[in-house]
Amino acid sequence: MAKLWCSLCVITILELSHVAISRREQVPTPPLPVLPLPTFSQLKWQQRELIMFLHFGVNTFTDSEWGTGKENPAIFNPSGLDTTQWVTVAAEAGISLMILTAKHHDGFCLWPSKYTDHSVISSPWKNGRGDVVHEFVKAVEAAGLDAGLYLSPWDRHDRRYGHDLEYNEYYLAQLQELLTQYGSVNEIWFDGAKGKNAKNMSYYFTDWFAMARELQGSINIFSDAGPDVRWVGNEHGFAGNTSWSTINSTLLSIGNGSIIDYLNTGDPEGTNWLPAECDVSIRKGWFWHKSESPKKLSQLLEIYYNSVGRNCVMLLNVPPNTTGLISKPDVHRLKQFRTAIDTIFGVDLAENSPVKASSQRGGRGGGFGPENVLDDDHIWTYWSPSEDGNGDHWIEMRVPNGGTGFNVVRIQEPIGLGQRIVRHGIYVDGKKLVEGTTVGYKRLHRLGEVIHGGDVRIIIKESKGLPLISSVGLHFDPYWKPDRHLIF
Numbered sequence: 001m002a003k004l005w006c007s008l009c010v011i012t013i014l015e016l017s018h019v020a021i022s023r024r025e026q027v028p029t030p031p032l033p034v035l036p037l038p039t040f041s042q043l044k045w046q047q048r049e050l051i052m053f054l055h056f057g058v059n060t061f062t063d064s065e066w067g068t069g070k071e072n073p074a075i076f077n078p079s080g081l082d083t084t085q086w087v088t089v090a091a092e093a094g095i096s097l098m099i100l101t102a103k104h105h106d107g108f109c110l111w112p113s114k115y116t117d118h119s120v121i122s123s124p125w126k127n128g129r130g131d132v133v134h135e136f137v138k139a140v141e142a143a144g145l146d147a148g149l150y151l152s153p154w155d156r157h158d159r160r161y162g163h164d165l166e167y168n169e170y171y172l173a174q175l176q177e178l179l180t181q182y183g184s185v186n187e188i189w190f191d192g193a194k195g196k197n198a199k200n201m202s203y204y205f206t207d208w209f210a211m212a213r214e215l216q217g218s219i220n221i222f223s224d225a226g227p228d229v230r231w232v233g234n235e236h237g238f239a240g241n242t243s244w245s246t247i248n249s250t251l252l253s254i255g256n257g258s259i260i261d262y263l264n265t266g267d268p269e270g271t272n273w274l275p276a277e278c279d280v281s282i283r284k285g286w287f288w289h290k291s292e293s294p295k296k297l298s299q300l301l302e303i304y305y306n307s308v309g310r311n312c313v314m315l316l317n318v319p320p321n322t323t324g325l326i327s328k329p330d331v332h333r334l335k336q337f338r339t340a341i342d343t344i345f346g347v348d349l350a351e352n353s354p355v356k357a358s359s360q361r362g363g364r365g366g367g368f369g370p371e372n373v374l375d376d377d378h379i380w381t382y383w384s385p386s387e388d389g390n391g392d393h394w395i396e397m398r399v400p401n402g403g404t405g406f407n408v409v410r411i412q413e414p415i416g417l418g419q420r421i422v423r424h425g426i427y428v429d430g431k432k433l434v435e436g437t438t439v440g441y442k443r444l445h446r447l448g449e450v451i452h453g454g455d456v457r458i459i460i461k462e463s464k465g466l467p468l469i470s471s472v473g474l475h476f477d478p479y480w481k482p483d484r485h486l487i488f
């Protein structure tokens with residue numbers, strides 16, 4: 001009797017567990033990632049798209065770009081410094097992270113460092129009791145934005161510069177002040193710039209990076225060579241037409257002119273996730289000069305397409321003036337820039353169009369259908385073809401005729417699972433519109449003509465592993481003139 005009861009019980013349990021297992025088997029899992037992957041902080045950084053840089057210091061008052069280090073701190077005296085104005089301007093431009101030059105090459109410190117008197121301590125501003133870094137981070141925090149800091153390695157003022165041990169100790173002491181006294185710092189900028197006749201010395205990068213990581217666990221460390229964010233290789237804000245977030249960091253070194261092209265395009269075989277940041281100034285110079293004015297809206301948009309539209313982040317410098325405020329023409333230009341971006345990308349012709357694909361992982365209802373490219377999530381919901389799909393992988397949208405049409409195509413990959421697409425093409429009713437290489441977090445293609453409707457097909461011609469697409473948008477850019485040649 002006991003035996004019979006027991007075998008019934010076993011059968012029942014087996015049956016129940018069989019049901020449970022087969023139910024679970026019905027939910028298809030995501031495909032394997034393609035390594036390397038971004039960290040959580042890198043993923044967050046990438047989604048910011050726009051970051052503001054603020055160059056401010058003695059150069060603002062001497063009308064120069066690279067100070068000599070011999071400036072009298074008394075010249076630093078902004079009459080109406082208001083960091084809340086900086087933050088308001090940034091927030092209205094849709095910017096979520098702002099990076100301030102706490103110390104530039106001239107060595108003048110915008111905070112009262114314990115280790116030098118070449119700082120706001122020696123300036124008449126607030127009778128030597130001011131702290132620009134403090135005012136900056138407080139204003140940024142109050143608005144719910146994030147702060148980053150720039151601490152120039154090259155220092156033309158401090159006598160310790162050129163003496164490896166002494167200067168590195170000084171630099172680390174200042175880094176410790178900046179990363180412990182001002183709350184959360186989201187990005188730290190280690191600039192590789194250095195004059196040709198600068199004293200020769202080695203920077204202890206390993207110690208710098210380790211200290212930054214220790215003091216601010218979720219910080220992104222920028223330098224020419226990472227470790228979290230790399231330089232794009234130029235200062236006009238253009239990433240390569242092919243733009244990988246992956247690269248081999250063993251091939252990189254800081255201040256090395258021979259790696260500029262490699263930095264610009266990245267490496268499809270790269271073993272490190274190290275996306276590029278495109279630094280560029282809204283004006284000609286990095287510091288404010290009375291004689292300069294902001295770039296035209298068309299130039300800013302060109303930079304946007306070539307940075308954000310090429311899988312990178314645009315780091316736009318907006319320099320405060322001698323009053324300590326962002327100048328009116330720059331405020332105005334940033335407003336126009338935001339309005340333009342919202343006008344172009346606020347309307348998506350693909351939004352309600354029927355969409356189909358060459359195949360889909362897990363079949364219908366499996367969670368990886370092409371409809372995922374039309375939702376608002378650009379990271380965790382995506383279209384995946386099935387493993388056994390034959391031939392090219394593609395998705396296609398039927399766009400009704402009428403309305404403005406579109407002249408911009410936006411494609412995004414769910415980069416949380418790695419950057420995959422190597423080559424792709426866009427077709428309308430079978431006719432080729434444009435071909436491209438990488439996609440990454442975001443790829444923007446401007447077309448040579450306005451397309452009014454039809455079957456828009458995106459074909460993935462080559463990828464690392466299965467290609468995945470998290471978002472597609474069809475937009476109309478009224479500012480775009482295909483035949484215009486911009487002069488920079």
Ligand SMILES: *[C@@H]1O[C@H](CO)[C@@H](O)[C@H](O)[C@H]1NC(C)=O
Pocket residue numbers: 200201202
């Ligand atoms: C600079 O110093 C490093 C050691 O710190 C040395 O290897 C290198 O040769 C020096 N370069 C010049 C141009 O003096």
Ligand SMILES: *[C@@H]1O[C@H](CO)[C@@H](O)[C@H](O)[C@H]1NC(C)=O
Pocket residue numbers: 250251252253256258259
């Ligand atoms: C510059 O980079 C190239 C390529 O990785 C490398 O061969 C060279 O040694 C580097 N030069 C310096 C000065 O680090």
Ligand SMILES: *[C@@H]1O[C@H](CO)[C@@H](O)[C@H](O)[C@H]1NC(C)=O
Pocket residue numbers: 247248267269270271
């Ligand atoms: C980067 O590293 C990978 C893996 O070791 C290698 O296959 C690739 O050739 C490297 N890239 C370059 C440019 O050397």
Ligand SMILES: *[C@@H]1O[C@H](CO)[C@@H](O)[C@H](O)[C@H]1NC(C)=O
Pocket residue numbers: 321322323324325326327328
């Ligand atoms: C700085 O910009 C503000 C406007 O934002 C303006 O009122 C002020 O006059 C400017 N200062 C200088 C020196 O141009």
Ligand SMILES: *[C@@H]1O[C@H](CO)[C@@H](O)[C@H](O)[C@H]1NC(C)=O
Pocket residue numbers: 241435436437
């Ligand atoms: C970018 O690359 C594609 C081919 O992959 C080419 O057709 C296109 O002309 C290139 N665009 C620019 C601006 O170089």
